[in-house]
Amino acid sequence: MTFLRIAQAQINSVVGDFSANCRKIAAWIEKAKSAQADVVLFPELALSGYPPEDLLLKHGFVEDNHRFLEYIVGCCRGLTALVGFAHGQDGKVYNAAALISDAQLKAVYHKIELPNYGVFDEKRYFQQGSGCLIFDMEGVRFSVTICEDIWIQDSVTCLCASNNDADVVLNISSSPYFVSKLALRRKIVATFAASTNCTVFYNNLVGGQDELVFDGGSMVVNARGELVASAKRFEEDLLLTDIETGEKATPRREWNLSVPVITLQSSYTDRNYSPSGIAAELGRIEEVYQALLLGTRDYVRKNGFKRVVIGLSGGIDSALTAALAVDALGKEQVVAVTMPSQYTSDETFSDAELVARNLDLELIKLPVHDILQAYLSTLKEPLSKGEPGVEGENLQARIRGNLLMALSNRFGWLVLTTGNKSETAVGYCTLYGDMAGGFAVIKDVPKTLVYELAEYANRKAGKEIIPASVIARAPSAELRPDQKDEDSLPPYPVLDPILQAYVEEDKAPNEIIGFDPQLVWDIVRMVDRNEYKRRQAPPGVKITPKAFGKDRRLPITNKYLTCTDGDSGT
């Protein structure tokens, strides 16, 4: 049986680090050679990392990436590689794929469909491509596409693959994760495979970049929509798939291209055909958990931090954050701090200690009482006027933020914040207080999902990491006597679906049905009124279809649904 072997290099690039990315690509070309592959695919913009954002506007950036590409060209002896890079041509920049074979740059494909929604800003940077790229290897016709190109029905690339009787569509992607995105991608890939009558090789990036996680999960789907092979999720992988080169039953159409046909050869005549493998599927919670691990690990490591520090309150959010940090980085890299106040119950305090003990963490104890007294004494005169408001509660949260930042400044530890999406949405958090830190691990995790992840963390560890008492206790900020979240918010199983409808689905208040309309309006106004807080929040891992951050760009000054009434930074 004659066949070709396609390798999908699902690698983790670092944005802007041409030198390291280039070395990695060269190393994975060697891996592909060792595996006797004919073709090796790298992700979209693998050379620059994705997304490079405004680095693309910096003088020299695109040229630097050309220089490194030249080096890679030289590495491709005896095989063909498709490498994502930023291509500068005639003063324009394209999101491009370099087709390299036998140490020659054979052709460059320019992405045609540029996403400019959600987290994507590709029309800010790239010119739209205008032509297709098809090449022949041993009688197999390959059509080249980049990410969004296959997400659009009846796209130019779709027609081109059909009109040229292509057998295989190669797609290099950098597709960011959200929960259940893989199922969506499979559907998209299967649809494109069917409409082009091709086998699609979909190769995705893996790794964390600021708020985004690329989850890998590269795949091969045949023209019948069947999954032929798939790569691991959330880690680097080399997926190898052999495809037969036998004659097609029906005669081929003539090439329908305005450019000369590129014909490439296989270097191999004597290999054994290897059947492809399909990676294990992850459950929904496991998938989110892995995304949080990878996003956190890559933010910490790619930004050069050695250790992180977390304030443990005894509540579930900080317990989960600590468990994730330990799983992502190792316990030696995590420091816990507990900062009790007069409102901290004995149960919560002992639970904070218990979490640290379960995770085997160093625990620093810093009571906030004396500092709070010093503030109140200094502020005595000005605060003697007016009605007491939230300033006392916020001072406690801010003292804690300052204590963590003092440790961060002294020891170079990254502060991980512990706020979840539900409280970030309604502003149930303190700017410069519990929001102070460099990375917000569970920022995009609704509170109801926090509970599921906590249970999962315990199951995964095979022992109690997050104590049952923490999971069972009614949520409280513990900034006032006997305070409970439900004093000012509806129960989370009610709040979360309202938030999902309003924040993620952009529904109008009157479209959010099944709840008390007054409650819906109250929640909507809280979300809108707290936009200024979110604007000053640290980045965190996107796991939902719409995260706070560049995914959701709302004005602060906004009177659409809410009449803002002098609500200051609480």
Next chain:
Amino acid sequence: MTFLRIAQAQINSVVGDFSANCRKIAAWIEKAKSAQADVVLFPELALSGYPPEDLLLKHGFVEDNHRFLEYIVGCCRGLTALVGFAHGQDGKVYNAAALISDAQLKAVYHKIELPNYGVFDEKRYFQQGSGCLIFDMEGVRFSVTICEDIWIQDSVTCLCASNNDADVVLNISSSPYFVSKLALRRKIVATFAASTNCTVFYNNLVGGQDELVFDGGSMVVNARGELVASAKRFEEDLLLTDIETGEKATPRREWNLSVPVITLQSSYTDRNYSPSGIAAELGRIEEVYQALLLGTRDYVRKNGFKRVVIGLSGGIDSALTAALAVDALGKEQVVAVTMPSQYTSDETFSDAELVARNLDLELIKLPVHDILQAYLSTLKEPLSKGEPGVEGENLQARIRGNLLMALSNRFGWLVLTTGNKSETAVGYCTLYGDMAGGFAVIKDVPKTLVYELAEYANRKAGKEIIPASVIARAPSAELRPDQKDEDSLPPYPVLDPILQAYVEEDKAPNEIIGFDPQLVWDIVRMVDRNEYKRRQAPPGVKITPKAFGKDRRLPITNKYLTCTDGDSGT
């Protein structure tokens, strides 16, 4: 003499406030009628405010704006109005201009050129228009355009105006301010006027919206490129211009349109021709000063704040911020706080008092010493390890931030931060410390320009507001004994041009010549390394061609020019 009267309503809309914007548009239609105008122009997206950002994605937003447009249609009896709104059609949204005459919606123009660079994201929201709109009134041919449409050479709208022998181009804009933008606009408008052989009526928005200031300065430029009329800057204005309707010497071409010709009438036969006026020009510093006033005033008022609070250090940044706040809001709306530490010199402290006295401000004095001692005592054990770093300095700054926020929380005052662009660029500022607050007035003002503005503020007041001693003293954060900015930074007249080249012009380090290359690289690395701080900074007024914020979108995780080394949040 027969003529038409064109009114340019340079109004200040509020994003999302359909009800108020609609009332305002109706009121200005009445003003235009009182002035016996035939045509009245409103700014781009006048009905929704500009830019509405992701409000455009919310269910119901575009429909709501249609409803309010219907009301405006009813207001236009006896005159023709061109009103900017978001037009939803067949599931797509257009940045549109409604041509309304005699209480009828005659036509809708869809913007063709959608800017998607700098602060603009129009391709995220809008579909590109495909057809031109030309109408006839009393033999005068008017071509309708929106903002960017006239910024593009050889655009569709340009050809359309030429091909139809248009006499007048109407342009409705929402063009944000940066220093010297007006001169650029005049050039663009004059070029378009010349290439279409038309008189261009350029009508701009005015007002502040988050980081943007729209500076008005609406204008009329004839086909010879001469400024015929201009409106005020930084305030609402109704600009009236009469244009003759006499026969053209050469015969007209036939209409060259795929749609029926729209013919409108003047309601007036008996008016006196009024010559147009040209508004006074502003100097460069005066212009920036006005932009800062308007940006601050509108942020405060549109967000419903009654008062602001400012920490006065005795330095020039906080003195200028206070002077601007008083000029923008009135002294009753401004509260000053001085928060001396052991490192505050007597001179600085008395200068803070002097600034407050010069501005006739209430001054609250809150020494930080006791609170700092409480922190150091609480942190004694953990800080006994390792080498002292910046944590002591940062604690002082953060105590001040917390004190201001406590007043903010108690009294609903908005905290204005006082950092300038130079220190924001190199990270010479403390997260959650001096960066804590709701609005950063001089965030985009380089330090060298801060001095010019301080001198101007004194000249404008006709007396010393910012003491000469403040202007003369070497800049210092006063967080350590005898600390001076120049201990760790080059002098600002050296730093600022390097920053301008790197931050605003995107130059590569080796393109920034005339300075010590090592110094350039050091500065570049400081800028890159502090991206995480800027991500958590409050918004502030954009006054340069490239401000920090949505104008400049760089990744935090970025190894392009700098190898990040565990630099934590200082």
